[in-house]
Amino acid sequence: MELKQIEKISKALSDINRLKILQYMQKNQGKVECTHACDLLDLAQPSISHHIKKLVESGLINQHKIGRNYHYSLNHEVWDNYMLRLKNL
């Protein structure tokens, strides 16, 4: 993993709303209802959408549509590599 990706992942983790979204995902078995997330975070729907996109683009989470809603899962490989690289910076 290159330094550039370490930077990108750290950036994805550097916003409290995105951290809360990650927590919400985990608690909800990866299921995310956008409207519920809006209430929870007190953000407009496009903002939620934008934050989720950043998480996906960083590679930290995978996205797949189920019916009308989305499900997400941690990309454990990316996650573990990130930790490892930080430890041995």
Place this chain on the structure above:
Amino acid sequence: MELKQIEKISKALSDINRLKILQYMQKNQGKVECTHACDLLDLAQPSISHHIKKLVESGLINQHKIGRNYHYSLNHEVWDNYMLRLKNL
């Protein structure tokens, strides 16, 4: 460790220049000669100073002056807590 500090540390790690500074510190046993760092990163001296400050403020590194220059050391407690919190987000 609160979510706010996770955010702050991630933010400190979310700039490639700061990551390079961290690497440079490690390679140099924590010793930093600012002018050398300027050359390495192709940044002006105040920028280096600013980036180092962000790292110190995040709690990731400790700063202590030796003679005219500065030495730094990783704050392992903060570092480890950060990792742990991320793992169990």
Place this chain on the structure above:
DNA sequence: AAAATATATTGAAATTTTTAAATGTATAAA
């Protein structure tokens, strides 16, 4: 196929971050 529901994208404003010139402060050397 039309209406309803859920998320994505675009565009623009507000905020934050990054950068460096100018200047200040502290230490070391002459």
Place this chain on the structure above:
DNA sequence: TTTATACATTTAAAAATTTCAATATATTTT
């Protein structure tokens, strides 16, 4: 104690990020 050297701070401009209204797209229901 003057001069040189090294890092810090202030200030201001440039760049990037965050936010949301408006709009678009996709899916489900009727």
